[in-house]
Amino acid sequence: MHRPVIIDTDPGVDDFIALMLAKQSDRLEIRGVTTVAGNLPLEIVTQNALNIIDFLDLHVPVAKGASKPLKRQQESAEAFHGKGGLGGVVLPISQNRYVLQPAWDFIDEQARQAEGRLELIALGPLTNVATALLKYPDLKKRLKCITFMGGSTGGGNRTPYAEFNIWADPEAAQIVWESGIPLRMVGLDITLKGVLKAQDIQDVLRLEHPYTLVLRYLLEFLQQVNARVGQDFVPLHDALAVASVIDAQLLDYTLGCGIVETESEVYRGRTIVRKPLLENRQQPNVWVGLDVDREQFIHLLKGILQTGQTPNL
Ligand code: RIB
Ligand code: CA
Numbered sequence: 001m002h003r004p005v006i007i008d009t010d011p012g013v014d015d016f017i018a019l020m021l022a023k024q025s026d027r028l029e030i031r032g033v034t035t036v037a038g039n040l041p042l043e044i045v046t047q048n049a050l051n052i053i054d055f056l057d058l059h060v061p062v063a064k065g066a067s068k069p070l071k072r073q074q075e076s077a078e079a080f081h082g083k084g085g086l087g088g089v090v091l092p093i094s095q096n097r098y099v100l101q102p103a104w105d106f107i108d109e110q111a112r113q114a115e116g117r118l119e120l121i122a123l124g125p126l127t128n129v130a131t132a133l134l135k136y137p138d139l140k141k142r143l144k145c146i147t148f149m150g151g152s153t154g155g156g157n158r159t160p161y162a163e164f165n166i167w168a169d170p171e172a173a174q175i176v177w178e179s180g181i182p183l184r185m186v187g188l189d190i191t192l193k194g195v196l197k198a199q200d201i202q203d204v205l206r207l208e209h210p211y212t213l214v215l216r217y218l219l220e221f222l223q224q225v226n227a228r229v230g231q232d233f234v235p236l237h238d239a240l241a242v243a244s245v246i247d248a249q250l251l252d253y254t255l256g257c258g259i260v261e262t263e264s265e266v267y268r269g270r271t272i273v274r275k276p277l278l279e280n281r282q283q284p285n286v287w288v289g290l291d292v293d294r295e296q297f298i299h300l301l302k303g304i305l306q307t308g309q310t311p312n313l
Contacts, residue, residue: 010038065103
């Protein structure tokens with residue numbers, strides 16, 4: 001049974017690879033892609049999403065979302081995604097347009113149609129998701145769960161304390177974390193474990209599939225970006241989040257009481273998750289991915305890219 005999902009994204013190199021994985025998988029039914037300002041401004045990530053959808057031969061609607069965070073200024077991460085946002089890869093310009101509905105209306109409509117089965121996979125700042133929850137208070141009863149790439153129980157990558165997606169719009173993250181919707185957090189704790197090493201990249205690029213050439217450019221770009229900060233490995237943050245939805249056994253999760261820092265400028269976007277203890281009045285609200293079998297992720301990535309099938313492990 002295909003699982004209906006909407007992918008909210010700010011493509012972005014790792015978002016591109018995540019969409020490739022989602023499209024190739026035989027387990028997901030992508031009902032649509034919504035775009036949010038994050039890695040790059042909204043116009044760029046939206047055109048990138050339209051071009052990627054065409055390139056992947058993925059005929060799904062694209063709905064444009066928020067051009068800036070709920071309260072903060074929009075700050076891009078272009079240095080980590082290259083000119084144009086796709087690692088220098090220039091795709092043919094799509095002749096399609098995004099749908100007229102804004103992302104939040106599209107999400108609510110799809111949730112109504114899916115009758116409680118819809119899952120969100122959020123790969124950028126949570127601005128669209130929060131806006132949808134603010135406009136449609138009952139939406140939280142209609143979403144099955146949200147898997148989001150974001151946060152960290154340790155150090156950050158945008159600041160020493162905060163991961164980029166949460167840092168970009170901490171108020172939106174706080175709204176989502178307080179919604180009561182089942183949440184799965186795929187944060188840096190996980191994405192910096194489930195990395196691709198040089199040999200893995202060579203193995204992945206030896207596979208024959210329609211996207212090998214573009215994947216080579218994307219992975220080699222990421223190798224260069226990570227080498228600049230002394231890392232000889234490549235985290236595929238968003239692709240791991242999608243993989244965790246495809247294979248629910250991929251990650252080990254711990255249920256916790258999570259809060260997002262929104263007051264302090266120094267700790268802006270820091271995510272703190274405490275164990276649910278009796279004296280902890282806060283209700284547990286987030287399943288935090290804390291461990292991943294790296295080999296299993298690589299095996300799954302190769303299996304899906306090559307055959308579309310999720311390998312039995
Ligand atoms: O911190 C990693 C996240 O920020 C990923 O989603 C990447 O695409 C960027 O948006
Ligand atoms: Ca992203």
